[in-house]
Amino acid sequence: MVIIENLHKKFNKNIVLSGIDLNINEGGIFAILGPNGSGKTTLIKSILGMVIPNKGTLTVLGKNIKHNSTYRNKIDYLPQIANFPSNLKVKELIKMIKDLRGNTLEDEHLINLFKLEPFLNKKLGNLSGGTKQKVNIVLTFMFDSPLIILDEPTTGLDPISLIRLKELIQSEKAKGKTFIITSHIMSFVEEVSDEIVFILEGKIYFKGSINELKTKTNQPDFEHAIASILINNHA
Amino acid sequence: MLKILKYSFYDLMRSRWSYVYFAFYLILGIVLLFLNTDLSKAVITLMNVIIVLVPLIGTIFGVMYYYNSKEFTELLLAQPLNRSSIFLGQYLGVALSLSMSLILGLGLPFVFYGLFKSNAIWDFSLLLITGTFLTLIFTALAFNIALSNENKIKGFGYAILLWLFLAVIYDGLFLMSLVLFEDYPLDKLSLFGTMLNPIDLSRTLILLKLDISALLGYTGAVFKKFFGTNFGLIVSIIMLSVWVILPVFRMLNKAKKKDF
Amino acid sequence: MKKIIISLIIIFYASVLNVKADTIEVCSTCNISKIKEAITISKDYDSILIKKGTYKEYNIIIDKPLTIIGVNYPIIDGENKGEIITIISDNVTIDGLFVINVGTSYTEDYAAIRVRKSKNFVIQNVVLEKLFFGIYLEKSRNGKVYHNKIIGNAVEEYNSGNGIQLWYSQNIEIEHNYIEHVRDGIYLEFSNNCLIKNNVSANNIRYGLHFMFSNDDIYQDNTFENNGAGVAVMFSKKITMLNNIFKENWGSASYGLLLKEINDAEIIGNIFEENTIGINIEGTNRINYKNNNFIRNGWAMKVRGACYANKFLSNNFLYNSFDISYNSKLNDNEFDNNYWSNYSGYDLDKDGIGDVPYRPVKLFSYIVNRTPETIILLRSLFIDIIDFSERVSPVFTPDNLLDNHPSIKKIEW
Numbered sequence: 001m002v003i004i005e006n007l008h009k010k011f012n013k014n015i016v017l018s019g020i021d022l023n024i025n026e027g028g029i030f031a032i033l034g035p036n037g038s039g040k041t042t043l044i045k046s047i048l049g050m051v052i053p054n055k056g057t058l059t060v061l062g063k064n065i066k067h068n069s070t071y072r073n074k075i076d077y078l079p080q081i082a083n084f085p086s087n088l089k090v091k092e093l094i095k096m097i098k099d100l101r102g103n104t105l106e107d108e109h110l111i112n113l114f115k116l117e118p119f120l121n122k123k124l125g126n127l128s129g130g131t132k133q134k135v136n137i138v139l140t141f142m143f144d145s146p147l148i149i150l151d152e153p154t155t156g157l158d159p160i161s162l163i164r165l166k167e168l169i170q171s172e173k174a175k176g177k178t179f180i181i182t183s184h185i186m187s188f189v190e191e192v193s194d195e196i197v198f199i200l201e202g203k204i205y206f207k208g209s210i211n212e213l214k215t216k217t218n219q220p221d222f223e224h225a226i227a228s229i230l231i232n233n234h235a
Numbered sequence: 236m237l238k239i240l241k242y243s244f245y246d247l248m249r250s251r252w253s254y255v256y257f258a259f260y261l262i263l264g265i266v267l268l269f270l271n272t273d274l275s276k277a278v279i280t281l282m283n284v285i286i287v288l289v290p291l292i293g294t295i296f297g298v299m300y301y302y303n304s305k306e307f308t309e310l311l312l313a314q315p316l317n318r319s320s321i322f323l324g325q326y327l328g329v330a331l332s333l334s335m336s337l338i339l340g341l342g343l344p345f346v347f348y349g350l351f352k353s354n355a356i357w358d359f360s361l362l363l364i365t366g367t368f369l370t371l372i373f374t375a376l377a378f379n380i381a382l383s384n385e386n387k388i389k390g391f392g393y394a395i396l397l398w399l400f401l402a403v404i405y406d407g408l409f410l411m412s413l414v415l416f417e418d419y420p421l422d423k424l425s426l427f428g429t430m431l432n433p434i435d436l437s438r439t440l441i442l443l444k445l446d447i448s449a450l451l452g453y454t455g456a457v458f459k460k461f462f463g464t465n466f467g468l469i470v471s472i473i474m475l476s477v478w479v480i481l482p483v484f485r486m487l488n489k490a491k492k493k494d495f
Numbered sequence: 496m497k498k499i500i501i502s503l504i505i506i507f508y509a510s511v512l513n514v515k516a517d518t519i520e521v522c523s524t525c526n527i528s529k530i531k532e533a534i535t536i537s538k539d540y541d542s543i544l545i546k547k548g549t550y551k552e553y554n555i556i557i558d559k560p561l562t563i564i565g566v567n568y569p570i571i572d573g574e575n576k577g578e579i580i581t582i583i584s585d586n587v588t589i590d591g592l593f594v595i596n597v598g599t600s601y602t603e604d605y606a607a608i609r610v611r612k613s614k615n616f617v618i619q620n621v622v623l624e625k626l627f628f629g630i631y632l633e634k635s636r637n638g639k640v641y642h643n644k645i646i647g648n649a650v651e652e653y654n655s656g657n658g659i660q661l662w663y664s665q666n667i668e669i670e671h672n673y674i675e676h677v678r679d680g681i682y683l684e685f686s687n688n689c690l691i692k693n694n695v696s697a698n699n700i701r702y703g704l705h706f707m708f709s710n711d712d713i714y715q716d717n718t719f720e721n722n723g724a725g726v727a728v729m730f731s732k733k734i735t736m737l738n739n740i741f742k743e744n745w746g747s748a749s750y751g752l753l754l755k756e757i758n759d760a761e762i763i764g765n766i767f768e769e770n771t772i773g774i775n776i777e778g779t780n781r782i783n784y785k786n787n788n789f790i791r792n793g794w795a796m797k798v799r800g801a802c803y804a805n806k807f808l809s810n811n812f813l814y815n816s817f818d819i820s821y822n823s824k825l826n827d828n829e830f831d832n833n834y835w836s837n838y839s840g841y842d843l844d845k846d847g848i849g850d851v852p853y854r855p856v857k858l859f860s861y862i863v864n865r866t867p868e869t870i871i872l873l874r875s876l877f878i879d880i881i882d883f884s885e886r887v888s889p890v891f892t893p894d895n896l897l898d899n900h901p902s903i904k905k906i907e908w
Contacts, residue, residue: 011494050312051494072315085307087249096242100314275791275814276836287876406877413869414862421868429871438874446873449793449816451745452771453867 001026007056018202029179034199040182078140080151086125106142130156190222236320243328260340285366290373297377298394322490330374334367365437368475375482422457433478440471522546545569565591578605588617597626606631628656632664647677661686679705702727727753738764750775803827820860826893834902853901856892858885
């Protein structure tokens, strides 16, 4: 699904990614973890073509993504900070994205699922962070793409919405879709992900299932396993 | 690209600033025409406004729009759209909505005044064409500045400096160098110096209409050819177009290489 | 008009008194087919009627009082051989001829029609084309040049002549003539007490109208358009200039009106429109400028020095690139109660007079005088800023050069 070879990226003199090799197979939920500033978002944005790598090749769905934009038709992306043009109404934003990507009927079901009907005619500038995130989720899931990338999807969500989101992820997974997720909420990651990748200082530190990680670090639970990596490497 | 243009345009059409800008020109037009019924004087005042204010507003608005719509841009970048069309669309959205405010804001009072029956229509159309060119140029320059500076404050600072330089300082340096080298033949140099600054270029274009009698007082053959024939008009318009194309080209190039 | 009628009456009576005045007809099929022949056989105060046709003659000398009338514009073709008609007698009238192909010479001023040392002549309704000099009045008096059309084809100053030239002539009336494409439309040298009225002089190489050493002349209601310079008045006194239009005289040495070494003139009610320089003055004294309109000129007035005691009262200065330019810091001229469209002051007491004086000389006009190329910076914001600071505290411009009572409204009269 996604093949990353020898990916390097630096911002000015600050090296963010140095030689990432990663192969994400089709189907399943793939979590990218790492401390703040480890390069998670940069990696995701590289896959999306928003960040231009200094070196390395990225192949998404069998296509080299350099100078290419059409492959993004096959990706749904949930950005980390959901800030939309504040002058637009929710309805208009949804309409606009549909206009840009093609029509879909999924939006009504999703709006219903996240109880967004009362907000449809409000301007995005006037919405709370959580509501914006819900709009964000609707925009992401309303298209039927084989690859779904979620950057901190749980930010600002209330418990009910969180449950709905998890259900949504599972049902989409059941359709055979591939997910790439980043999150700080370890319980969420533990609950949904099939495989994790741990990035540290721009390199892949670990790749495998959560159980393998627990074994490797000799820790009884996931959260401590992650913590021990960080402690050992920063001590 | 057209879709992006459409959304940027709608977005701006809803923003308060477009109305402020539009209202400003509308009021200016009304005041100039109806409180002071002298059309020639109105055209001269308008020229000063267009030469000075349009670039300033174009720059500030361009920078402001870019920084304010950063998230929107990122949203778009994740969509299956190529970067050139995103940025070209946004750029044209800003530039066209500004131009429209200018043309309608100034145009409406003039239409009501009965411009179509007046001889000033050519002078006036030239003013609006120049104003539109300046908007296109300075919005493109603003996008360039904003694309190159992540820091908002810095971006605004550079934008204002750019305006100040092209609107005032450049002419000061230009004047000084002309006076300094007055013993040499200067007509080519002075025309060349004009071409390098879009504000001077537009000013010259308007001078061709308003002050042709004074301009023909100078003896240089190049000057004569430039101002005495349509040559000057054609060259100025071509140069203004170049001034639009180059920054837009750089903007797209920069955008292609930028990380978001 | 009155004078014309009177002179016609005089001619009429003269012919009546000279009882035997006859009319001689000239045409290709008549007994007399040459103009010269007709003149030879004619007696004083006879009339010669020239019928339509082409007469290839030159050096026609009119040496007795005659009335020569062309019927339907007969053509007199000089075939570029020299002067065509020379009048050396008083009381000659020439009417309705079409004279072409005057010879060009570098040693002699050949004219289509010359009047030499004669009085009481009338030249009217003649059309002159392809000429060197048109109508040349030499040491003559009390004549009239009325309703003629002079169309030259001059290209260079050195080998072209003037449309109407007066040399040591007095009391001449020049009215309703149309002159174009010659060197000077009308040229007066040592000629006094002449009236030049209702003429149009356009597209001439040098001047539309030119005075040299001529005094007490009046010109009024004329139009001077697109000449090298509209009117040049030099080394002359007491010239009155009324209600003329000076238009579109464009070029590096182009003026609507050029005044050089002239004193005691009146310039009233004229329109100077779209000239490179409206009026250029040098060494002029005691001239009154009143009720003139200066519209969209490059420079409304250029003052080049040695100009004293001139008065500029109640004129309109409208949208000129520069109103006044001075080349010195001295000023002895008075500006008062003019309307300046560039005036940005206010009138709080509503008396129609601006409350702050207006300074018509801009610093930038100095800079342009010094370095002409800087004209390209006209109307730049930077220039506005330095002009403003100069206006606040004059350093380069004469600080007493002020219009203390600038009018708030365009002056009507």
